[in-house]
Amino acid sequence: MKFIKPLISIVITIILIYALESQFGVIPPLGAFLNPSTGFWQNAESKHILTAENLKINGLQGKVVIKYDENMVPHIFAENDHDLYYAQGFITARDRLWQMDIQTRSASGRLAEVAGPKALEIDRYHRRMGMVYGAENSLKGVMKNPFSRMMVTAYTEGVNNYIHGLAPKDYPIEFKLLNYKPEEWKPINCVFLLKLMSETLASGSDQFEMTNDLKRFGANTVNDLFPDHSFHEDPIVPVGTKWNFKPLPVPKPSATFLAQMTENIKPREKVEGIGSNNWVIGGNKTATGYPILANDPHLHLTFPSIWYQVQLSSPTVNVYGVSLPGAPCIIIGYNQKISWGVTNVDADVLDWYQVKFKDKTKNEYWYNNQWNKVKKRVEQIKILGEEPFIDTVLYTHHGPVVYEDESKKPKDGPKNIPLGDALRWIAHDESDELMCFYLLNRGGNYNDYREALKYFTAPAQNFIFASSDKDIAITPNGKFPLKFKDQGKFILDGSDPANDWQGWIPADQNPTVKNPPRGFVSSANQSPTDTTYPYYINWRFDTYDRGKRINDKLTAMQKASVDSMRLLQTDVYSMRAHDVLPTMIKYLDTSKMDDSQLMAFDLIKNWDKNFAENSPGASVFSTWWTHFYDMVWDEFKVKGTYLNLPSYDRTEKLLLTEPNSNWFNIVSTPVKETCADIVNHSFNESVDELVRKHGKPGKKWQWGTVRKSAVNHLANIPGFGSGDFAAGGTSMVIDALKGGNGPSWRMVVQMGPTVKGYGVFPGGESGNPGSFYYNNMFQTWKDGKLNELLFLKSVDENTPGLKTTLTLSSK
Amino acid sequence: MLFLIILILSFASGYFLPWWVVAIAAFLTAFVVGKTSGQSFWSGFSAVFIVWTVLALFKSIPNDHILAKRVATMFHLPHWIFILFVTALIGGLVGGMSALSGLLLKRAFSK
Numbered sequence: 001m002k003f004i005k006p007l008i009s010i011v012i013t014i015i016l017i018y019a020l021e022s023q024f025g026v027i028p029p030l031g032a033f034l035n036p037s038t039g040f041w042q043n044a045e046s047k048h049i050l051t052a053e054n055l056k057i058n059g060l061q062g063k064v065v066i067k068y069d070e071n072m073v074p075h076i077f078a079e080n081d082h083d084l085y086y087a088q089g090f091i092t093a094r095d096r097l098w099q100m101d102i103q104t105r106s107a108s109g110r111l112a113e114v115a116g117p118k119a120l121e122i123d124r125y126h127r128r129m130g131m132v133y134g135a136e137n138s139l140k141g142v143m144k145n146p147f148s149r150m151m152v153t154a155y156t157e158g159v160n161n162y163i164h165g166l167a168p169k170d171y172p173i174e175f176k177l178l179n180y181k182p183e184e185w186k187p188i189n190c191v192f193l194l195k196l197m198s199e200t201l202a203s204g205s206d207q208f209e210m211t212n213d214l215k216r217f218g219a220n221t222v223n224d225l226f227p228d229h230s231f232h233e234d235p236i237v238p239v240g241t242k243w244n245f246k247p248l249p250v251p252k253p254s255a256t257f258l259a260q261m262t263e264n265i266k267p268r269e270k271v272e273g274i275g276s277n278n279w280v281i282g283g284n285k286t287a288t289g290y291p292i293l294a295n296d297p298h299l300h301l302t303f304p305s306i307w308y309q310v311q312l313s314s315p316t317v318n319v320y321g322v323s324l325p326g327a328p329c330i331i332i333g334y335n336q337k338i339s340w341g342v343t344n345v346d347a348d349v350l351d352w353y354q355v356k357f358k359d360k361t362k363n364e365y366w367y368n369n370q371w372n373k374v375k376k377r378v379e380q381i382k383i384l385g386e387e388p389f390i391d392t393v394l395y396t397h398h399g400p401v402v403y404e405d406e407s408k409k410p411k412d413g414p415k416n417i418p419l420g421d422a423l424r425w426i427a428h429d430e431s432d433e434l435m436c437f438y439l440l441n442r443g444g445n446y447n448d449y450r451e452a453l454k455y456f457t458a459p460a461q462n463f464i465f466a467s468s469d470k471d472i473a474i475t476p477n478g479k480f481p482l483k484f485k486d487q488g489k490f491i492l493d494g495s496d497p498a499n500d501w502q503g504w505i506p507a508d509q510n511p512t513v514k515n516p517p518r519g520f521v522s523s524a525n526q527s528p529t530d531t532t533y534p535y536y537i538n539w540r541f542d543t544y545d546r547g548k549r550i551n552d553k554l555t556a557m558q559k560a561s562v563d564s565m566r567l568l569q570t571d572v573y574s575m576r577a578h579d580v581l582p583t584m585i586k587y588l589d590t591s592k593m594d595d596s597q598l599m600a601f602d603l604i605k606n607w608d609k610n611f612a613e614n615s616p617g618a619s620v621f622s623t624w625w626t627h628f629y630d631m632v633w634d635e636f637k638v639k640g641t642y643l644n645l646p647s648y649d650r651t652e653k654l655l656l657t658e659p660n661s662n663w664f665n666i667v668s669t670p671v672k673e674t675c676a677d678i679v680n681h682s683f684n685e686s687v688d689e690l691v692r693k694h695g696k697p698g699k700k701w702q703w704g705t706v707r708k709s710a711v712n713h714l715a716n717i718p719g720f721g722s723g724d725f726a727a728g729g730t731s732m733v734i735d736a737l738k739g740g741n742g743p744s745w746r747m748v749v750q751m752g753p754t755v756k757g758y759g760v761f762p763g764g765e766s767g768n769p770g771s772f773y774y775n776n777m778f779q780t781w782k783d784g785k786l787n788e789l790l791f792l793k794s795v796d797e798n799t800p801g802l803k804t805t806l807t808l809s810s811k
Numbered sequence: 812m813l814f815l816i817i818l819i820l821s822f823a824s825g826y827f828l829p830w831w832v833v834a835i836a837a838f839l840t841a842f843v844v845g846k847t848s849g850q851s852f853w854s855g856f857s858a859v860f861i862v863w864t865v866l867a868l869f870k871s872i873p874n875d876h877i878l879a880k881r882v883a884t885m886f887h888l889p890h891w892i893f894i895l896f897v898t899a900l901i902g903g904l905v906g907g908m909s910a911l912s913g914l915l916l917k918r919a920f921s922k
């Protein structure tokens with residue numbers, strides 16, 4: 001009996017400790033997370049940084065010196081290439097380990113392993129899209145090339161050596177929060193990061209909706225509303241540029257395609273305007289006489305920052321720029337001779353093929369007038385706290401049948417993926433993109449640039465180029481399938497071999513232009529060429545708005561400086577407002593307006609068409625245009641079917657040139673509406689909306705207040721993101737900040753005898769929310785300013801402002 | 812005495828051993844030198860409470876509390892001082908309960 005009291009006390013204590021070691025839902029194990037010896041407090045970095053640090057590690061061939069500048073950007077100096085990429089892996093892992101882990105987990109469909117059943121459907125989606133299948137294929141290409149293999153294996157060694165040296169108290173805070181451990185890095189993880197880029201930039205598809213459109217409205221209407229070339233155009237390769245090659249014969253449209261396009265057949269989504277820009281202004285138009293290159297790739301912004309700045313130097317290379325955490329090389333940057341940047345092409349490199357199975361067993365499918373074997377790939381998805389989930393994915397020669405029937409598709413799964421169709425996607429092919437960057441990093445002139453581009457498969461990018469010998473160029477570049485016109489605009493019949501991709505556009509025949517007479521090159525995701533280009537790349541690209549604005553400004557520019565480039569990168573002038581607003585205002589009937597409407601009318605009439613942070617006119621126009629667009633295309637809002645709406649460009653054409661069109665009629669009302677009716681109705685509705693949400697017209701109507709922006713943490717952890725902030729910009733203006741999408745890196749490089757780079761990204765070099773360098777560049781980015789980038793010529797260069805030197809040497 | 816020994820042991824173990832080692836330290840110390848249950852609990856509680864507060868501040872002050880502020884936001888707490896208090900409280904409870912257990916067991920044996 002005397003032991004009862006101590007026993008009760010001991011049991012309570014043990015339960016207490018056990019509870020503090022256990023995870024409840026999203027709450028981390030509190031004892032493990034909060035205790036000061038191994039918990040999150042250990043991740044709090046001190047503001048006092050040692051000025052020198054020496055580490056002895058395994059696997060290095062020589063000595064590596066890493067100098068950290070005032071933004072904690074590492075400048076790596078190695079004695080050979082192996083050590084260079086080893087150190088890049090080591091250093092990147094030191095700053096970004098969790099980000100590297102979670103991104104590769106996400107791409108490879110392995111989130112449920114650490115997050116439990118709630119992540120199962122996301123994992124299944126990645127597996128069924130063939131992300132792992134594609135990465136395995138790509139890895140073959142990487143490992144065949146001795147240079148790429150060297151980079152990937154050295155990088156992997158570096159990452160793993162860093163991981164091996166970690167004690168649990170050193171784990172990045174997110175591991176402690178989500179309660180799992182870092183695992184060994186593998187070469188395929190480097191490839192997964194590039195696949196992830198393909199998924200972001202080259203996996204949008206509207207074939208399913210377009211096919212629904214076709215069934216509902218017929219071919220004539222669809223051809224009218226979804227033209228292959230826009231109303232407003234200003235292509236990347238200037239109009240009239242001659243193609244100096246003999247094109248391959250273009251494949252003939254298949255019989256099944258033609259049948260689809262005759263009038264007898266009756267009845268992850270594309271987002272307009274994510275918005276990357278790049279341009280080079282030639283030496284004739286700059287103050288120094290040398291070209292200036294500018295690039296701002298737009299992506300969904302997150303903390304830790306998407307990019308990681310680094311300088312890589314060895315006897316074969318000396319280059320500065322941004323890398324993807326988890327992959328070797330610099331992706332966007334410059335060396336002493338050349339600079340380069342990218343924007344997305346959005347080529348049609350993803351097609352859906354209807355599959356006819358023989359029977360319910362789905363072991364065979366019809367193709368080329370015979371039954372063919374279906375390949376089965378078994379995906380095992382491990383789930384935290386549950387038995388693994390086994391998923392069998394069917395593969396035809398095209399690729400995976402992503403959702404073969406309703407039962408395989410989750411309820412809230414992606415709407416744009418058709419059932420029973422096989423996916424042909426460029427990201428499934430063997431490739432070796434790293435070699436492209438290996439060569440660009442070491443490039444010295446225009447020919448080196450052209451040679452490097454041959455190695456780049458996907459996601460296709462507009463590679464812009466400038467050199468210190470004053471060459472400028474741009475090439476919409478990637479591996480483009482050789483297609484007949486509009487092949488893949490709609491879902492294709494998978495049994496017809498004529499619908500297959502018929503080879504590739506030769507790499508040297510990709511659209512390109514060098515030193516054009518207008519003295520500059522540029523791109524903003526718009527159409528790559530005019531109609532004279534002999535091949536089909538896609539039927540729709542981003543609207544011309546940003547491209548046109550850039551080209552107008554660059555045409556007018558003389559004696560351009562780095563600062564004029566910076567100002568252009570943060571330009572918020574709306575080309576769409578420029579094109580349509582005068583017409584819209586003309587239709588407005590002010591005689592029946594109430595007070596608020598009159599005030600709003602006054603705001604919009606006097607608006608300078610800039611989406612500035614403090615502009616109320618921008619709020620009126622943005623809301624007005626959205627309502628107008630929705631009212632015009634009410635015919636496309638049909639329950640039970642999933643249709644693609646015509647583009648903004650087509651809507652502008654309708655407004656400006658077809659005021660009597662039937663599309664202005666609202667089908668649900670008895671009267672027949674005209675263009676003027678819709679313009680007035682939508683104006684009134686938008687004013688009502690603004691008044692409802694923000695009160696009478698006034699300060700609260702300012703664009704930055706009406707439209708809040710935020711950069712969230714990659715796992716959406718509250719407190720780890722930027723929080724809401726007010727800023728200018730919107731989609732389809734150059735500074736295309738919208739809904740968490742925006743400029744992920746802004747760079748300006750002045751070429752010349754001494755190259756000078758400027759750049760900034762939202763966030764910081766460190767991925768640790770407990771670091772002073774987690775978001776130290778955010779404010780600079782938000783203010784539209786650039787940091788001067790430190791590009792060291794040699795390890796001995798004496799530079800003020802260096803924070804610390806890290807020396808790595810062999811044990 | 813009891814307080815001081817637990818304090819020293821918690822400090823010493825805090826740098827390299829798992830956090831729950833403080834429980835063993837408090838338990839054993841109270842088992843050997845504990846007198847009353849109240850004295851044991853409060854000695855264990857206050858010793859670990861203080862040690863964890865000091866260790867946490869040792870990391871957090873040179874950090875200007877930027878991480879503590881972010882973690883407080885994550886837990887929907889209005890100020891970083893609350894996250895420090897919760898930390899110390901957890902340590903204190905574990906220390907106090909362990910010391911109390913040690914004392915009660917000692918008594919059971921000596922009876």
